[in-house]
Amino acid sequence: MFKKIQNWFDERIGLTKLINEFNGERIPSKGSWIYTFGSLLAFLFIVQVVTGIFLLFYYVPYFPLARNSTYFIKHHVLLGNVLLGIHLWGAFTMIFFLLVHMARVYFSGAYKKPRELQWVAGMVLFSIVIILGLTGYMLIGNENSWWTINVLTNVAAHVPLVGGFLRIIVRGGTETATLTMQRMAFADCRHYVYSYTYIFGKENGRAGYCLRI
Amino acid sequence: MAKSSEESPSRRTFMLIVIGLISTVIGVALTVPILGDVLNPLFKKRDIVWTKLGKVSDLEKLKPLAPKFTPVYFRVKEGWSVNTLPRQVVLVKDVSGNFNFFSNQCTHLGCPLHWDSSRQEFLCPCHGGMFNVLGKVTGGPPPRPLYRWVHKIENGTVFVQNKYVYNPNERGI
Numbered sequence: 001m002f003k004k005i006q007n008w009f010d011e012r013i014g015l016t017k018l019i020n021e022f023n024g025e026r027i028p029s030k031g032s033w034i035y036t037f038g039s040l041l042a043f044l045f046i047v048q049v050v051t052g053i054f055l056l057f058y059y060v061p062y063f064p065l066a067r068n069s070t071y072f073i074k075h076h077v078l079l080g081n082v083l084l085g086i087h088l089w090g091a092f093t094m095i096f097f098l099l100v101h102m103a104r105v106y107f108s109g110a111y112k113k114p115r116e117l118q119w120v121a122g123m124v125l126f127s128i129v130i131i132l133g134l135t136g137y138m139l140i141g142n143e144n145s146w147w148t149i150n151v152l153t154n155v156a157a158h159v160p161l162v163g164g165f166l167r168i169i170v171r172g173g174t175e176t177a178t179l180t181m182q183r184m185a186f187a188d189c190r191h192y193v194y195s196y197t198y199i200f201g202k203e204n205g206r207a208g209y210c211l212r213i
Numbered sequence: 214m215a216k217s218s219e220e221s222p223s224r225r226t227f228m229l230i231v232i233g234l235i236s237t238v239i240g241v242a243l244t245v246p247i248l249g250d251v252l253n254p255l256f257k258k259r260d261i262v263w264t265k266l267g268k269v270s271d272l273e274k275l276k277p278l279a280p281k282f283t284p285v286y287f288r289v290k291e292g293w294s295v296n297t298l299p300r301q302v303v304l305v306k307d308v309s310g311n312f313n314f315f316s317n318q319c320t321h322l323g324c325p326l327h328w329d330s331s332r333q334e335f336l337c338p339c340h341g342g343m344f345n346v347l348g349k350v351t352g353g354p355p356p357r358p359l360y361r362w363v364h365k366i367e368n369g370t371v372f373v374q375n376k377y378v379y380n381p382n383e384r385g386i
Binding site: 019023047050051054055057058060065068069071072073076077078079080082083086 | 228229232242243245246247248249250251252253256292293294
């Protein structure tokens with residue numbers, strides 16, 4: 001019975017081959033687990049996108065309401081605190097393993113020829129994940145996120161020459177207001193756009209199988 | 214030296230099963246909160262509130278069989294906010310002096326009715342539903358007479374609840 005179902009899928013989409021590809025990835029025997037952090041990050045990324053989409057069922061990117069809607073998700077939505085918790089801890093874990101993964105790539109010399117561009121793509125993804133983390137933090141709608149917006153847009157203003165313009169662009173105006181939140185919410189939802197970058201970055205990497213479905 | 218994974222298929226199968234189990238657990242742990250998130254409205258009770266309609270002494274002044282549309286505002290908790298639901302109570306005094314508190318919602322698909330005084334009928338603009346002054350269907354697709362608001366009279370003041378007296382299909386209000 002089970003074999004029949006497996007064959008049915010194999011004939012059409014080659015499921016067994018795909019699973020074997022996932023599980024049969026060849027990695028150096030020495031310190032094998034540290035080579036899985038890239039795949040782990042890809043997995044965490046997918047978790048963040050999925051939970052993020054479903055948090056958007058309730059979330060409103062507008063300042064007093066942002067706090068209200070986050071509170072509602074946490075306290076009144078069925079298992080909403082779990083979903084919010086997965087999104088929050090997924091973000092923390094992602095930042096942590098991002099650092100671990102970058103360190104692994106650096107110390108194992110995986111940036112050397114012919115993998116220079118993987119390193120560049122990795123750096124792009126690194127900044128994207130940091131931006132996602134910051135914007136996500138700004139969206140919660142409590143005092144912390146409000147002052148994070150103010151402080152970090154002021155930090156951006158210290159860039160030489162273009163700083164002032166940068167602050168206006170990031171804030172969507174001269175004040176931290178409605179448009180700022182809209183921008184932050186959009187930036188945080190740009191997962192969809194970024195995921196293409198992610199696929200690009202991972203395409204030729206070791207952990208490329210994960211997103212090449 | 215330990216054997217490589219290619220040489221021991223049983224170990225490989227074991228790992229495959231363990232990975233499958235872990236993936237299943239993670240999948241369930243993700244799916245359950247997501248289902249809760251999506252299906253949450255099913256577990257929420259509607260917020261039922263009383264709101265003031267007017268004084269009984271004012272109602273007594275109404276002419277019989279002349280419907281009066283009176284706006285009421287229900288302050289209802291919805292999601293993360295408190296919303297004001299503006300609704301209409303259609304007051305109709307019948308010939309024996311009893312009051313009817315009709316809703317202006319058509320019982321077909323919920324469009325708002327208006328009173329056509331020349332025809333002496335409530336008309337629905339959507340699909341041509343017609344009701345007489347006492348709420349009976351006189352034409353068109355509506356399956357049942359007009360809904361009536363739940364109401365009470367306390368110290369000469371009339372209060373209305375955002376709930377119909379008889380609402381078998383639990384229509385939204």
